[in-house]
Amino acid sequence: MEIFGIPAQALYGQLALGLVNGAFYALLSLGLAIIFGLLNLINFAHGAQYMLGAYVAWMLLSYLGIGFWGALILAPLVVAMLGMALERGLLRHLRDVDQIYGLLLTFGVALILEGLVAQTYGWSGMPYPNPLPGSVDLGFMRMPMYRLAAIAISLVVCLAVWIAIERTKLGAYLRAASEDADMVQAFGVNIPRLIMLTYGFGVGLAGLAGVVAAPVYQVSPAMGSNLIIVVFAVVVIGGMGSIAGSVIAGFGLGLIEGLTKVFYPAASTTVIFFIMILILIFRPSGLFGSTR
């Protein structure tokens, strides 16, 4: 069977790959959006923290024999703790200065993390074993089991985070504090602690994405820095204000990238940036964003 002259199998295959990429875009831009909402910080270290999640998973396996499912819980916790230490030790001192310094500081942190990991394990990638070998017959195509799991994990986590933010008390604190943190603190909520936990949670999501990515891609020091810039474009397209927007834009742009690989492979690395340009021209605040 062919669709627009493209074999259906190839089309479905690329769409599935696109969804896998989209799963990572969604998890990463979701974390960025949560952090940005409360801290007004563009967390440049997000890519490095994603990479760190993958490396922690690799280390857990290599040194302690803890497999993928254990790492899926532990590695994000480790990344979140390191993130909270970073917030407490450094980022907190920048709350009263221009937002750009937060970006610069986290840029520095990204360089340090990438450099240290490269120094220790080298620049070349290291494989991480696939925890779910085999494939599933979806009726119209066969799909590697693990990729399906990666998409499912991302969807479930995004949905859970959305519910936690929209439907729980803690989520209400977060939403209210994103609007006016001083006011929420004046009600008796410990905002400095909420900020630390929120940053930890956001980078924990990056760490989780890193663990999920490890079996799909290889584990390498530069895996985060290349991805995070694409995710920034996803964020500009989705709009900074919205949690749902970042998830929808993440999966949507992953799919579009997959389609581009089928129909015009040369543009597949740049298509998201072209879409960003269109958005900047026609809807500068992003698809779901409020004007800032």
Next chain:
Amino acid sequence: MTADTAMLSVRNLHAWYGESHVLHGVTLHVNRGEVVTLLGRNGAGKSTTMRAIMGLMKKRSGSITYEGREAITLPSHQIARMGIAYCPEHRGIFSRLDVQENLELPPVIGAYPLTLDRVQAMFPRLLERRHSPGTKLSGGEQQMLAIARILRTGARFLLLDEPTEGLAPIIVKHLGEIIGSLQSMGFTILLVEQNFRFASALADRHYVVEHGRVVDEIASGELAAGSARMRVYLGV
């Protein structure tokens, strides 16, 4: 009304917005069960005094004691947890929260909070509109919501910053009744007001704030004599 018996004592309070020095030594006392107003022109420092008491001014000095405990160095959330609740100018209703969520947002901090049912009985409109986004309410409803949500925290001391601002006369009258009943329920209230008529009907005492200082104190009894003085201060 000496400082020792006062519930809240503010002495020589200074505060800064960045480099600009906005409070120049505010001194005032509020006794248990009183309603006290801060009067003064726009920009005199009334709201800033409230923000400074609440710990929302980054740089401040002097002394703020609440029930004998010093609060000048405490972060804002700890000041709230001493039992002070703040209802800001422009109400501070969150647009991303619905009415119910706005109402339930402030954590309970005192021993004897009003129950949610009781608060909703006082403000029936809030129950009707509980699923609307907070900022979709009318100005009057938003003001009721802003007051309602700090009643169910158990705080005994309320800071109300210009609750009548921009409201229709009928709602202002209703608000007056509410504040009166809060006083009879035992709440202590510090009120910022531009509406002198509203304030004079409610308050036990008035402080006049000018250029970041308290320049005069008028008891309600002296009001007739004070009115002429007030006109000078407020320029009305």
Next chain:
Amino acid sequence: MTSSTTTLAAPQSERRMTQRRRMAELGLFAAIVLMLLLAPLVMNPFVVMKIMCFAMFALALNLLMGFTGIVSFGHAMFFGSGAYAGGYAIKALGWPLEAGILLAAASAALLGLGTGVLAVRRHGIYTAMVTLAFAQMLLFLAIQAPFTGGEDGLQSIPRGYFLGLLDTRNEFQLFLATLILFVVVFLIVFRTVHSPFGQTLKAIRENETRAISLGYRTNRYKLAAFVLSAALSGAAGAMKAAVFELASLTDVSWHTSGEVVLMNLVGGIGTMLGPIAGAAMIIGIQEFLSGIEDWILVINGVIFVVVVIAFRKGIVGEIIGFLARHEGR
């Protein structure tokens, strides 16, 4: 600060201060040029040339970051496109060096116009993200484009005559050519910053809303600054390509964008001489550490963190602050 929109209204004492500061800046710059001329006696002339190329690049970025308040995190796209355009003109078309530099400046300016129109619509950190994304897009295009040499880059760019006078195959004359371009770029930035146009840019940086209310179409001014900054970055990139006979993907990469931001941050954002000090320091450290490249990332990162936490004014900014405090006494 208060008189930034109308210099005419500035009190005379303040004008005299600015005048004195300008003379001091020019005097110090002359001393720097002299030091640069003598530097090859004690160190590798190619290191000095590299410092000059990156100082030009940093000066160009500072025009935006320091004097207009626009943070570009993707300035390597202008530096890199300049390197490719200049390198291509010299290598494939056989153009002389100065023509290559002009072409580089022109193509970077054109790219600056395209990206700037979109980037100046957003503010602060958004501009930073948008410029970063544009630069990344250019990196991908550079990997695919037929004339960039892909992963290998443009190698063995031949050295020829500069202005028909200097034979850059000779190391000293190449050095002189670099120094001449460096002085020209500095003077362009200096002249721009102290012109009425530069005063308007500063007014926009201090308070854009007020500048708009005074009737300035601030986006046009910001765009003009963006294009000029891009053009100068492109020229710096072309000179770098000529000096090292190489234009590569590194020149377009986000590492390079970050590095030039770091140079400004270390030297002092919004100071005239800060970018030069910052470039000298960062390149100096890198040369000192050459051979253990992985550590360069870590060290750059540590410098970022330390400067952001402890010396946000940078070296030159702190010195100016120190002098101002002592003059005040």
